Amino acid sequence: MQVIRITPRGYCYGVVDAMTMVRRAAQDPAMPRPIHVLGLIVHNRHAVAELDKWGVVHLDGPERLGLLEQVPSGTVIFTAHGVSPAVKERARARGLNVLDATCPDVTRTHDLIGQLVAAGSAIIYIGKKGHPEPEGAMGEAPAGRVQLVETEDDLADLKVPKGSPVAIVTQTTLSRWDTAALIDRLKTMFPEAEVHNEICLATQLRQEAAVTQADQCDLVVVVGDERSNNSNRLVQVVQEVAHRPAYLVGTVDDIDPRWLVGKKTVGVTAGSSTPSQLTRQVIEFLEAYRPDPVAVSH
Numbered sequence: 001m002q003v004i005r006i007t008p009r010g011y012c013y014g015v016v017d018a019m020t021m022v023r024r025a026a027q028d029p030a031m032p033r034p035i036h037v038l039g040l041i042v043h044n045r046h047a048v049a050e051l052d053k054w055g056v057v058h059l060d061g062p063e064r065l066g067l068l069e070q071v072p073s074g075t076v077i078f079t080a081h082g083v084s085p086a087v088k089e090r091a092r093a094r095g096l097n098v099l100d101a102t103c104p105d106v107t108r109t110h111d112l113i114g115q116l117v118a119a120g121s122a123i124i125y126i127g128k129k130g131h132p133e134p135e136g137a138m139g140e141a142p143a144g145r146v147q148l149v150e151t152e153d154d155l156a157d158l159k160v161p162k163g164s165p166v167a168i169v170t171q172t173t174l175s176r177w178d179t180a181a182l183i184d185r186l187k188t189m190f191p192e193a194e195v196h197n198e199i200c201l202a203t204q205l206r207q208e209a210a211v212t213q214a215d216q217c218d219l220v221v222v223v224g225d226e227r228s229n230n231s232n233r234l235v236q237v238v239q240e241v242a243h244r245p246a247y248l249v250g251t252v253d254d255i256d257p258r259w260l261v262g263k264k265t266v267g268v269t270a271g272s273s274t275p276s277q278l279t280r281q282v283i284e285f286l287e288a289y290r291p292d293p294v295a296v297s298h
């Protein structure tokens with residue numbers, strides 16, 4: 001079938017830099033051992049498994065400060081999602097060798113939150129609950145100073161001190177379409193609020209390409225891990241903005257041939273944490289795919 005390779009797709013600079021840092025550390029005999037990554041270096045189990053072969057240990061869990069206590073000694077690597085200052089201080093206090101792979105775009109949000117705290121703002125952070133990026137960013141402020149909003153249901157719980165300036169900040173891997181409705185609601189509640197759209201350029205470009213190029217496709221396959229926020233957002237924007245069917249697949253084995261029945265053109269894109277080789281296998285499979293004539297005729 002005809003395949004449209006949606007461009008840009010796949011690895012972003014933040015992910016490439018983080019993975020390079022882990023690989024180099026693993027290959028450096030002078031690096032204090034053992035080497036632990038606090039969380040998954042990227043939300044893709046294939047990419048993580050590749051690095052684990054070099055003897056790196058990924059610690060997976062909901063809360064970075066707790067995970068840090070599982071690092072016995074040696075080196076700890078912070079992921080591209082960033083960590084709170086409390087995690088950095090604890091790692092230093094424990095005498096661990098620290099490598100920080102926080103993406104510069106995430107660092108920019110951390111700096112922004114620091115400035116907003118200094119300015120006395122009440123901060124509303126639009127992000128995904130349980131994701132490491134909000135955890136790190138919110139840790140830049142005193143407890144309770146940043147309130148996390150994921151859906152409209154969370155708006156009723158917001159508490160803003162009277163007279164306090166309000167700032168709205170977004171997680172880097174959301175979609176502008178998704179956040180627009182929430183921001184509109186928040187602007188109705190707090191008309192003077194400053195809005196800081198922190199969705200990173202890599203995320204925006206991948207989403208815009210998927211929406212625009214989906215126009216020429218009967219369906220879109222997104223290659224990415226189910227835990228990858230930016231991969232899930234790609235599926236969502238194709239479905240909700242481009243109004244085309246879209247499916248998330250971890251590998252080529254997840255493609256269901258029933259999706260392809262009666263379809264001529266399929267678009268392929270990938271989240272910014274997806275190894276290119278997984279996307280290549282999906283493209284090759286789809287290019288070679290010929291619908292079963294018997295199945296189609298039924």
Ligand code: SF4
Pocket residue numbers: 012013014015080103104105106172173200201202203230272
């Ligand atoms: S998705 Fe954006 S914020 Fe996240 S690592 Fe990539 S460039 Fe950085």
